[in-house]
Amino acid sequence: MDNKITHSPVLRKLVQKYLNLKKGNIAVDLTLGLGGHSGDILEKVGPKGHLIAFEQDAQNLKIAKENLKKYKNITYIHQNFEFLEQEFKKHKLPKVDGILMDLGLCSSHFDLENRGFSFRKDEPLDMRFSSDLTQKTAADLINRLEVQELTDIFRNYGEEKYAFRIASAIAIQRKLNPITTTKELADLIEEVRPHERHSHIHPATQIFQALRIAVNDELEVLKNVLPQTVNILKKNGRLVVISYHSLEDRIVKHFLKLQEKECICPIEILICQCKHEPTLKILTKKPDRPSEDEINENPRSRSALLRAAERL
Ligand SMILES: C[S@@+](CC[C@H](N)C(=O)[O-])C[C@H]1O[C@@H](n2cnc3c(N)ncnc32)[C@H](O)[C@@H]1O
Structure with missing residues (x-):
């Protein structure tokens, strides 16, 4: 075989x-x-x-x-x-x-363990193409950037129309506990993003794409x-x-x-x-x-x- x-x-x-x-x-x-x-x-x-x-x-x-x-x-x-x-x-x-x-x-990238690209798995929020050539992870961005910076990333790289709402929810959540896994982030997005009728796309799709683009520049x-x-x-x-x-x-x-x-x-x-x-x-x-x-x-x-x- x-x-x-x-x-x-x-x-x-x-x-x-x-x-x-x-x-x-x-x-x-x-x-x-x-x-x-x-x-x-x-x-x-x-x-x-x-x-x-x-x-x-x-x-x-x-x-x-x-x-x-x-x-x-x-x-x-x-x-x-x-x-x-x-x-x-x-x-x-x-x-x-x-x-x-x-x-x-x-x-x-979705199948290999612990890369953090998939919202369908529960893994560290990493998303680097290269852990030896790139320093910052998606978790670093999610937990450190200002609300406006996150909004810009979500809007510009993910064309996400609820960018500000999601960034604000992240800022509130991370004060209680840092967001460190794909599941924590995907669950939060699902909770705060209005449900779109007739959409077959997972609500976290655009945010995950935007973060990946930002992490890897x-x-x-x-x-x-x-x-x-x-x-x-x-x-x-x-x-x-x-x-x-x-x-x-x-x-x-x-x-x-x-x-x-x-x-x-x-x-x-x-x-x-x-x-x-x-x-x-x-x-x-x-x-x-x-x-x-x-x-x-x-x-x-x-x-x-x-x-x-x-x-x-
Ligand atoms: C769409 S896949 C390419 C698939 C490939 N054409 C094949 O047939 O197997 C893109 C690949 O490029 C790598 N990649 C993306 N950006 C890169 C960069 N800036 N420098 C080097 N490799 C990069 C990714 O890690 C990924 O493995």
Whole structure:
């Protein structure tokens, strides 16, 4: 029997179509996860090609290494992809033909013990992708931030309309006892958040998403890595990004549009002074989404949005 822990790679065929890798190419997977997409990339580039794989979560990295153990042509980097260029310099790596980012968390994050991502379990309120690279946990934020700061996190990263009400309830509760587990937080949210008729979504869903984004500083990290991807791509190399919520997708969309422009001068300047050179050509005018069949087979793919571009 096969005991492998796996994750169903999302938009598998489209990822490979846009990466357009050939035998002997070098590619980077910035979000190795459990190695699903990486396995496909390794098949495309063949034994003469090479894969550089980033993963900040030590548990996922270990599982991925086991899943990909038959391949010898991989450089694993246990690091936040925010340090992409720094790691390339450190390991003296060359420019690459393709880069994949499949953002967010893996199905394994809900299954592994004591990670604190799931409101369906009773675990320490942690939510760090990497306990060795990140200091603050979700419990730290919940118990230390001001009501206004929590409200902003819930509203901005979770688009939670009862953000202030929930943040205020947290502030009252934590004076009595610190909130340290996923169950304590989920129960509190269920108690104070008005019940929405016809909603199949658990009332804690948006708050848990918002906390995870804040703990791992996901949006800042994404903003920081995108310009670095352009610097390490060869001419005609491809960048493929899959995001899972509108906040991430907006960052990717704006970045790609800016890179494609001939001029980035402020609108009031009539004659171009920026001498900006386009660095990318967008391949997806609108983001690609999974088919109904894929969503039925893998409900996690429901919110996936894929954008791709080619280095000029
Ligand atoms: C959606 S999963 C990727 C799944 C993968 N494509 C597969 O097929 O198995 C995203 C992975 O990226 C990792 N990750 C998220 N943000 C990261 C970052 N800033 N640096 C490095 N790894 C990151 C997460 O820990 C997670 O394992």
